[in-house]
Amino acid sequence: MSLKLEHVSYVYGSDTNLAVCALRDICLEIPDGQFLGLIGHTGSGKSTLVQHLNGLLEPTEGKIFYDGRDIWDKDFSRRELRSNVGLVFQYPEHQLFEVDVFSDVCYGPKNLGLPEEEIRARARRALDLVGLSKEYDKQSPFELSGGQKRRVAIAGVLAMQPKILVLDEPTAGLDPKGRDEILGQIAHLKRETGISVVLVSHSMEDVANYVERIVVMNRGSVLFDDAPRAVFGHVKELEEVGLAAPQVTYILHNLAENGFAVDRHATTIKEARDTILAALRSG
């Protein structure tokens, strides 16, 4: 069920004098079951890229393949693609519209034309996955807190049971607690369901702890595409494009420069703690 982008470019407003080239020659493959982080400075083209993944935008140049088939072929059903590639937009709580939480989550599966039973079962499961218990079912989505609204919206996409889940800056505008909750919830549902997850963010800190591969975007192109430790090795280049490595990376780099035998490539706080303790004990 892999998604594959081949030399994709996209230009906004190509027929006006304000054309913006948002993507340049992107090649990317998202294999089954991967947890992928897509990182880039604001305006680097992340949102544009993810809208290509489920066929909401058609590439100006290049091709996109789902399961080996070109998604812009005439006889390819893009509605079916959208149920397989679930896209959660930035500020997804702005799309809520139903009278209660449960009905809103039902909207997606209802559009798939599933039987009533199945719709309800899927909605329930999706709400469980994002940690919203039955007591929220009958509440108006507009009366919930910001973080809760966002979870309802994510459940709305999960209820379609996609094989690839794409989240565009799911932590934008949340406080640190809400952010950790959402990210924890996403990691949890990744473990539970085993689907591929693409997590878009402009903060390394956010994704470092969770993903197994990082794609760094800069001005519409892919700058790095590697495992987190390898990407964070390029501290200088990351800073040049307006990104920062996680704080632990900076601490470890400084320690190493001052003669401590620490492993610079640790990316999470836990790994950092271990390598610092090890260095202190041996030294």
Next chain:
Amino acid sequence: MIRDITLGQYYQTESVLHRMDCRVKLVGTLVFIISLFVVENWWSYVLAALFLALCIRLSRVPFRFMVKGMKSIVFLMLFAAVFNLFLTPGTPVVSFWKLRITDAGIRMALQMAVRLTLLIIGSSLMTLTTTPNQLTNAIERLLKPLGFLIPVHEIAMMMSIALRFIPILMEETDKIMKAQMARGADFESGNLVKKVRSMVPLLVPLFISAFRRANDLAMAMEARCYHGGKGRTQMKPLVYGGRDYAAYGMMWAYLGLCIVMRIVL
């Protein structure tokens, strides 16, 4: 989509017309529209077309871009022309069944088509070279003498806010539409009832977001002590330059010529 309508859209570039005082452009457009209804013979339309062509040249907006915006109005024009063609009394040229095409009808239909085309291109030229804010600013300044009758500043402020919100709401519509499409929504197929129903998931979030934005804006304005037009000055007051007076001169000359042509020819 909605974005393709050129009427009322600003085209950013650098030109004499873009730099011109917005009051001149507004008055000029009104004069041009009046002139279209003053004149009646073909030579005057040639004059009007030449005048417009000159302005388009000066504006540096590609003609192709304007014509693209016209497409959506072609239907309206055809409608008006067909009505004139069949319903004008006069000497019949062709007649079949109950319908008669008269010589006067043909003339009226042609005239109507030419007038409407010139009128629409003329007024879209103004909006293409004038930002909505400049436009409301011009209206406010020109209506100032009526200040004792109507709340000019408040009306202008409301207009500029409304105009400012159009692109924002359009963007928002686009975003929400995409978000619902990602959840399997289908806005195109189905019969009328189904289509109207499919709009609910689009309209509800759109209204909520419009109210939220309006609320935020009102709060932000109040926080910066906005209290209406009384005693309010402008950071960049409009001042006529030599070029603007020259433009006024050309404009009145054009209108004069139109009137003279009407009387003489």
